Amino acid sequence: xxxxxxxxxxxxxxxxxxxxxxxxGTMYLWxxxxxxxxxxxxxxxxxxxxxxPGMQLIEPGFFNQMTTLHGLIMVFGAIMPSFVGLANxxxxxxxxAPDMALPRMNNWSFWILxxxxxxxxxxxxxxxxxxxxxxTFYAPLSTTYAAPSVTFFIFAIHILGVxxxxxxxxxxxxxxxxxxxxxxxMKMPLFVWTWLITAFLLVAVMPVLxxxxxxxxxDIHFGTSFFSAAGGGDPVLFQHIxxxxxxxxxxxIILPAFGVVSQIIPAFSRKPLFGYASMVxxxxxxxxLSFIVWAHHxxxxxxxxxxxxxxxxxxxxxxxxxxxxVFNWITTMWRGALSFETPxxxxxxxxxxxxxxxxxxxxxxxxxxxxxxxxTYFVVAHFHYVMVAGAVFSMTAAIYYWLPKWCGxxxxxxxxxxxxxxxxxxxNITFFPxxxxxxxxxxxxxxxxxxxxxxxxxxxxxxxxxxxxxQLLFLFNVIATIVAGKRVSEEKVWDGAEGLEWTxxxxxxxxxxxxxxxxxxxxxTI
Amino acid sequence: MGRxxxxxxxxxxxxxxxxxxxxxxxxxxxxxxxxxxxxHMLIMWICVAIGxxxxxxxxxxxxxxxxxxGHQASQFHxxxxxxxxxxxxxxxxxxxxxFPATSTLxxxxxxxxSELDILITGYQWKWKYEYLDASGETVSFxxxxxxxxEEIYNTREKGENYLLEVDEPLVIPTHTKVRFxxxxxxxxxxxxxxxxxxxxxxIPGFINEAWTxxxxxxxxxxxCTELCGAYHGFMPVEVHAVSRDExxxxxxxxxxxxxxxxxxxxxxxxxxxxxxxxxRVYAAACLACHxxxxxxxxxxxxxxxPIVLGDIATHMAVVANGVPGSAMxxxxxxxxxxxxxxxxxxxxxxxxNNTGDVxxxxxxxxxxNG
Numbered sequence: 001x002x003x004x005x006x007x008x009x010x011x012x013x014x015x016x017x018x019x020x021x022x023x024x025g026t027m028y029l030w031x032x033x034x035x036x037x038x039x040x041x042x043x044x045x046x047x048x049x050x051x052x053p054g055m056q057l058i059e060p061g062f063f064n065q066m067t068t069l070h071g072l073i074m075v076f077g078a079i080m081p082s083f084v085g086l087a088n089x090x091x092x093x094x095x096x097a098p099d100m101a102l103p104r105m106n107n108w109s110f111w112i113l114x115x116x117x118x119x120x121x122x123x124x125x126x127x128x129x130x131x132x133x134x135x136t137f138y139a140p141l142s143t144t145y146a147a148p149s150v151t152f153f154i155f156a157i158h159i160l161g162v163x164x165x166x167x168x169x170x171x172x173x174x175x176x177x178x179x180x181x182x183x184x185x186m187k188m189p190l191f192v193w194t195w196l197i198t199a200f201l202l203v204a205v206m207p208v209l210x211x212x213x214x215x216x217x218x219d220i221h222f223g224t225s226f227f228s229a230a231g232g233g234d235p236v237l238f239q240h241i242x243x244x245x246x247x248x249x250x251x252x253i254i255l256p257a258f259g260v261v262s263q264i265i266p267a268f269s270r271k272p273l274f275g276y277a278s279m280v281x282x283x284x285x286x287x288x289l290s291f292i293v294w295a296h297h298x299x300x301x302x303x304x305x306x307x308x309x310x311x312x313x314x315x316x317x318x319x320x321x322x323x324x325x326v327f328n329w330i331t332t333m334w335r336g337a338l339s340f341e342t343p344x345x346x347x348x349x350x351x352x353x354x355x356x357x358x359x360x361x362x363x364x365x366x367x368x369x370x371x372x373x374x375x376t377y378f379v380v381a382h383f384h385y386v387m388v389a390g391a392v393f394s395m396t397a398a399i400y401y402w403l404p405k406w407c408g409x410x411x412x413x414x415x416x417x418x419x420x421x422x423x424x425x426x427x428n429i430t431f432f433p434x435x436x437x438x439x440x441x442x443x444x445x446x447x448x449x450x451x452x453x454x455x456x457x458x459x460x461x462x463x464x465x466x467x468x469x470x471q472l473l474f475l476f477n478v479i480a481t482i483v484a485g486k487r488v489s490e491e492k493v494w495d496g497a498e499g500l501e502w503t504x505x506x507x508x509x510x511x512x513x514x515x516x517x518x519x520x521x522x523x524x525t526i
Numbered sequence: 527m528g529r530x531x532x533x534x535x536x537x538x539x540x541x542x543x544x545x546x547x548x549x550x551x552x553x554x555x556x557x558x559x560x561x562x563x564x565x566h567m568l569i570m571w572i573c574v575a576i577g578x579x580x581x582x583x584x585x586x587x588x589x590x591x592x593x594x595x596g597h598q599a600s601q602f603h604x605x606x607x608x609x610x611x612x613x614x615x616x617x618x619x620x621x622x623x624x625f626p627a628t629s630t631l632x633x634x635x636x637x638x639x640s641e642l643d644i645l646i647t648g649y650q651w652k653w654k655y656e657y658l659d660a661s662g663e664t665v666s667f668x669x670x671x672x673x674x675x676e677e678i679y680n681t682r683e684k685g686e687n688y689l690l691e692v693d694e695p696l697v698i699p700t701h702t703k704v705r706f707x708x709x710x711x712x713x714x715x716x717x718x719x720x721x722x723x724x725x726x727x728x729i730p731g732f733i734n735e736a737w738t739x740x741x742x743x744x745x746x747x748x749x750c751t752e753l754c755g756a757y758h759g760f761m762p763v764e765v766h767a768v769s770r771d772e773x774x775x776x777x778x779x780x781x782x783x784x785x786x787x788x789x790x791x792x793x794x795x796x797x798x799x800x801x802x803x804x805x806r807v808y809a810a811a812c813l814a815c816h817x818x819x820x821x822x823x824x825x826x827x828x829x830x831x832p833i834v835l836g837d838i839a840t841h842m843a844v845v846a847n848g849v850p851g852s853a854m855x856x857x858x859x860x861x862x863x864x865x866x867x868x869x870x871x872x873x874x875x876x877x878x879n880n881t882g883d884v885x886x887x888x889x890x891x892x893x894x895n896g
Contacts, residue, residue: 053688054680061756061824134753140730141713141755145650229731235714236729270593272603300716301727302734305635309628316620320613327612330580333587337599340588348588352581359573366623368558368630369566371725372551375716375751440548441720443751446759448678450690455547 019103028085035077042070047464063447064132071135083256093501096180101173109166116159123149139227139238168199182519194259209245243294251290257394268344269336270496275328282321315365342416346397357385378438404493408507409485422470429463559723637735640705648715648728651757690747695764699773719748740767791863791887804872820877829877863887
């Protein structure tokens, strides 16, 4: 019965028609890396224009197209799909399931993504140019005053929303139904837990985003006035709807990153994760709080003071569960037997820089102070600390950590460490000075700036080029590993790694856990 | 006097200010600005202290608990006491932070008892200031970027206040509670002057309130801080805080100019007067989109334009009402009759459009909408 082993189909049809979670995970990961390079290229254009005061390379309108596409592609094309790819590869292997619960839908949720992003990128060549209203697309700049390409943008958002919802339903169904016997909820690896909670967030808020863009579509083409005061609507309504989606969205990005770090730090500390249960509760609390803090993105829109106070207090509260997580990770390292392979380096980089981003987040939560911070480079610095040094660093750690298991070959350790140090230094040269220019008064999303910001902007641009270049080294290392890396065959590639994915053969066979595994380990020893 | 002095001080110290790279928020000159700054520093130092503890522990662990040093991993993974402590202690710290934050916020929101009300309207891409006066004699004007295109496109050396200078600044009296009523005409803008600690979104169809009381004469500069389209980076704010006396003199002069403009509107102007004023209006209102030589850009070319060379009434209608669905705004409400007549005359005779047509303010009054 279980002897029905068959390998992958041959040629392109393997990828087009696959229902295998590993193939789909691989496609998600490669697709997101391609998007990461594209979004990164746009960032390089932005930083090149900002290298010096004055307009040198591009026009202000095109600059706005670049910032908009950079944000959209990084959030929706690079970070989110990369974690979905990771979930596809790892969740079935971590809970002892043979595949995802809904494999055909899995294929579909991946394959609608490339056309959506192709359509989004094609707006660059349309009359009037690509969307130029920022990734937050505030009305009426994105409705009455937008280029005609906005309609294609709306369609693209709808498609990737559908993709995310299908992906999340699949993850929820898999985690709830396909755990191996004995794999109780409180025995699941933290990565599975954080993804389960993330999937619920996605199912809750992606329809809200779909609602927002549909209302835009109606305002643009069908004469409604949801976001126009002249017709009885309200432009601020758009911001409330957008951020009701947008704030959970930032946790959708960061929670799986927390999960990754919670897997890797114990492995290289050779010590169980500290406070497993409190990690689960903290994740759930963050998810809950993420629904009631959205208006802290809107302190300057003129809300009543009672509203400002509520959102300020609720936002400050998020520091508590986030702090618990950071303390738990550090206590996991405490009195362990630490070693510093590339995945661990990226996790420590994550820990330091994400925490810095958390501190600036706490500062931003203070409403009166936010009147000075809002929409300046201080905010840009803050969210790049949590998005890049948070999500992207942890994703990079994940690739280095699981790649040997996936392809049975070891990456080049010194190249990996070089990648880490160049990334770490380049990242900080890019974004640390942005705190300074932001506090000194430089607004975000401007193509040209006053002379007193010149030095730090040049520094930022140099750092960005360094950070950008280091990603090519990463790409090279990954390809070199897959093609010609040193073979590894032990099941536990890392001596400290724990979890079911390390009990299958290396490289992971095309089908795993056709027979459910035994789950012997007690809770808290993931 | 005070204004001259501060201008002189600015010139003297500018090289120093320019040379040093500001790395922190400025407390600015207002009470609220100072209390926001103190709040900012307080929370930053709390974060620094927590950071030192947390990262200190981490780096100690990285140093002392290495496998390469032969450190054996202990296997503890829970401690209810510690976990309760690091949940409760941060919570208490947050409560301590909330008190000063709340009281500062309440001050920011105290818009009552203002002595001067100014309506600020954001346009793509300039600000309009209207001094609301119970007597009905409202003074209003637009404030445009004064930095030249040559500076922006690097063909001329950039001035000291590059991108932070306007043709007509907002003038407010010192030691006076000034209330700003902030709105927008097209998209959302945001009016920010860091040194007087006011930032408020300008939202079309709604009016937001903010206030300041500036104790010190000086020039305070800021920018639009909400993405508002292509030239978002090019709509600065410049506020001149002057003594009450000087403010009154300035206001009287402004009223005089407005009266003279109204008188002019009744007269027939010479072609030279119209062309002269038209050039200034063009530079302020049209040039950004239509180019210094009328060659076009975001907007269509003025040189040789069929609209400009065609019927005067159609030309005027386009300028007054804009072109819906395009970046061409309705200037009817933005330009006085004299300015409208002047800019039409200028466009019809400059850039090789030698139509010879002259539009007089009297021709405009009838068509001007608003």
